[in-house]
Amino acid sequence: MTWWSRLKTPDRGASERPSAPLEALQERASAYLDDELAAADRAAFEAELAASEEARDQLADLRLVRDAIAGIGVVRAPRSFALTAPPVPMTTGPRRLEWATRAGAGVAALLFVVALTNGPSRGDTPVTFGTTARESASQAAPKNAVPTAADLAPPGSSATLPTTPAPTASGTVTTGAAPAAPTSTSVAAAPRAAAPVAPVATPASAAPTASPAFAPTTPPDAGGAAGSAPTTTQAPPPSLAPATAPPAANPTPSGSPAAAAAPASTPAAAPPSTTLAATPTATPRALVAPAAPAPATPGGASNAAPAVTAAPESTAAAAAPRTPETATPTPGVAGNATGAPSTAPVTSPVTTPLATTQSPGSDSAGTSAPVRASQGMNGVAAGLGLLTLALVAASVAQYAARRRVQSR
Amino acid sequence: MTSPAHPRPGVEADPALDDLIQRAQRGELPAFNAIVLRHQDAVYSLVLRMLSSAEAAEDVTQEAFVSAWRHIDSFRGGSFRSWLFTIAANRARDELRKGVRRPTTSLDAARDDPDRADLDPVDGDPSPEAQAEQGELRTALEAALAELPPDWREVVVMSDIHGLDYAEIAQATGLALGTVKSRLSRARARLREVILASTELAEAAQRLSDRR
Numbered sequence: 001m002t003w004w005s006r007l008k009t010p011d012r013g014a015s016e017r018p019s020a021p022l023e024a025l026q027e028r029a030s031a032y033l034d035d036e037l038a039a040a041d042r043a044a045f046e047a048e049l050a051a052s053e054e055a056r057d058q059l060a061d062l063r064l065v066r067d068a069i070a071g072i073g074v075v076r077a078p079r080s081f082a083l084t085a086p087p088v089p090m091t092t093g094p095r096r097l098e099w100a101t102r103a104g105a106g107v108a109a110l111l112f113v114v115a116l117t118n119g120p121s122r123g124d125t126p127v128t129f130g131t132t133a134r135e136s137a138s139q140a141a142p143k144n145a146v147p148t149a150a151d152l153a154p155p156g157s158s159a160t161l162p163t164t165p166a167p168t169a170s171g172t173v174t175t176g177a178a179p180a181a182p183t184s185t186s187v188a189a190a191p192r193a194a195a196p197v198a199p200v201a202t203p204a205s206a207a208p209t210a211s212p213a214f215a216p217t218t219p220p221d222a223g224g225a226a227g228s229a230p231t232t233t234q235a236p237p238p239s240l241a242p243a244t245a246p247p248a249a250n251p252t253p254s255g256s257p258a259a260a261a262a263p264a265s266t267p268a269a270a271p272p273s274t275t276l277a278a279t280p281t282a283t284p285r286a287l288v289a290p291a292a293p294a295p296a297t298p299g300g301a302s303n304a305a306p307a308v309t310a311a312p313e314s315t316a317a318a319a320a321p322r323t324p325e326t327a328t329p330t331p332g333v334a335g336n337a338t339g340a341p342s343t344a345p346v347t348s349p350v351t352t353p354l355a356t357t358q359s360p361g362s363d364s365a366g367t368s369a370p371v372r373a374s375q376g377m378n379g380v381a382a383g384l385g386l387l388t389l390a391l392v393a394a395s396v397a398q399y400a401a402r403r404r405v406q407s408r
Numbered sequence: 409m410t411s412p413a414h415p416r417p418g419v420e421a422d423p424a425l426d427d428l429i430q431r432a433q434r435g436e437l438p439a440f441n442a443i444v445l446r447h448q449d450a451v452y453s454l455v456l457r458m459l460s461s462a463e464a465a466e467d468v469t470q471e472a473f474v475s476a477w478r479h480i481d482s483f484r485g486g487s488f489r490s491w492l493f494t495i496a497a498n499r500a501r502d503e504l505r506k507g508v509r510r511p512t513t514s515l516d517a518a519r520d521d522p523d524r525a526d527l528d529p530v531d532g533d534p535s536p537e538a539q540a541e542q543g544e545l546r547t548a549l550e551a552a553l554a555e556l557p558p559d560w561r562e563v564v565v566m567s568d569i570h571g572l573d574y575a576e577i578a579q580a581t582g583l584a585l586g587t588v589k590s591r592l593s594r595a596r597a598r599l600r601e602v603i604l605a606s607t608e609l610a611e612a613a614q615r616l617s618d619r620r
Contacts, residue, residue: 082441
């Protein structure tokens with residue numbers, strides 16, 4: 001078969017066809033040398049060889065070249081390429097799992113970063129507890145109110161406050177910063193600082209203190225009886241209500257009747273107690289929590305229950321620290337709570353909230369919604385971090401296993 | 409009138425090889441390894457001349473045999489060497505396409521290294537004089553081969569060193585028969601110029617051809 005006979009068939013070597021008679025002769029001679037010509041073409045080329053000295057020279061040169069190249073020889077392999085073990089076929093399953101693990105690790109890492117960056121800033125400053133309490137106190141207190149212990153305390157020194165705040169708090173109470181109660185800020189601050197401990201300690205005496213703090217949650221009739229009208233008009237913060245609903249249902253009634261006994265107590269007391277809450281005691285809430293139902297029974301204002309359920313923590317917790325009377329009858333409880341019975345009258349109401357603020361993750365019974373929200377975010381972030389680490393470790397392990405298989 | 413060709417090596421039937429192939433297709437690794445030992449020099453030599461790098465040639469050769477083991481069921485008869493060369497050449501072309509630069513191996517310089525006995529030709533001439541003469545010719549031809557376009561070099565190595573016929577080369581390279589003919593002719597013409605450019609090389613090549 002000559003080169004022109006291939007023009008009718010598709011050929012990838014169209015651009016490589018001989019463009020000159022010499023190249024065509026060389027190609028025919030090369031094919032003849034390799035015995036790759038068809039019978040007819042071979043006969044034709046042999047006739048050409050007989051007639052053309054150039055054709056014979058070309059054929060001799062090509063034979064020389066071919067033999068010389070063949071003399072180069074085959075190179076020995078440097079080693080054996082025999083397979084020591086059958087290569088394990090890589091199915092698509094492990095690869096999919098590996099990619100899924102990688103993708104999961106990436107998503108978890110992204111969520112972790114998002115949780116870290118956005119989590120703490122959400123809510124009303126739940127992360128810096130001391131600062132939050134102080135800010136809440138300043139917001140809750142009226143502008144003309146007597147400076148509270150929180151205001152007087154240097155930043156970050158809330159732990160020293162428990163010894164001195166009692167008079168201040170009581171003074172504040174007597175001063176009567178009633179307008180502060182209606183503000184939602186004060187309500188929000190109270191639950192954050194106060195725990196449901198106080199009402200438990202002294203069901204009867206807790207009432208007076210309860211009135212200002214949980215005033216928003218107190219029903220109108222109970223508020224009227226207590227004489228703290230402004231507080232009754234205040235609606236509980238929506239954020240607090242659902243979070244604290246179940247546990248403090250009972251303490252609230254106790255506060256309602258007691259409110260009549262302590263009309264002087266004002267919401268202004270809440271800020272100090274809130275600030276004082278920085279005192280570190282983790283246990284009190286746990287100690288008094290079981291006792292919480294006790295004060296519920298005497299509660300004459302049983303109709304206050306719905307409101308209490310709406311904001312149980314705020315009512316129960318904030319009620320306790322307001323007045324010295326609250327602390328006085330319950331030295332033992334206070335001593336248990338704080339570990340310092342001598343300061344019981346003052347510290348029992350105060351330190352109880354401290355436990356809440358100091359140990360946000362200890363339990364959720366007396367923790368306010370923002371705090372718990374931040375705790376939740378921190379927990380989510382920590383969980384995502386752990387998940388990221390686990391997925392990355394799994395991905396690395398899968399990759400290493402695959403490399404081991406491939407190397408075999 | 410000149411006789412057309414000399415017998416092409418390696419194309420004769422091999423019943424033992426057929427038996428090994430069948431056993432390998434049944435999953436017998438020792439049978440496949442026997443095939444590997446038979447063909448590893450040829451495969452490595454082809455890949456080495458295509459890539460001009462001993463390191464890359466080792467990797468590609470090993471990959472080619474692993475791939476051959478995995479796909480040996482797809483071998484339906486014909487030239488097993490051509491089938492094996494197809495896998496190896498495809499792997500080598502992939503390596504060339506990657507463009508990864510690896511240290512090139514000068515076959516002639518490496519042969520002077522006693523540690524590189526693997527570069528000795530399998531069927532070398534035992535005569536020292538002949539070896540020296542062939543060495544000079546081989547040096548010139550290796551250099552000329554390295555200067556050829558990769559497509560041409562692949563075809564001429566398969567044909568003149570490994571003795572594949574045009575159909576086998578076409579199968580291994582995926583080219584049309586006409587393209588194989590054309591490329592082989594041009595490659596030989598280029599190498600002819602190199603050999604005839606030197607009287608010593610031409611005389612050495614002539615003596616080598618006469619011995620064959």
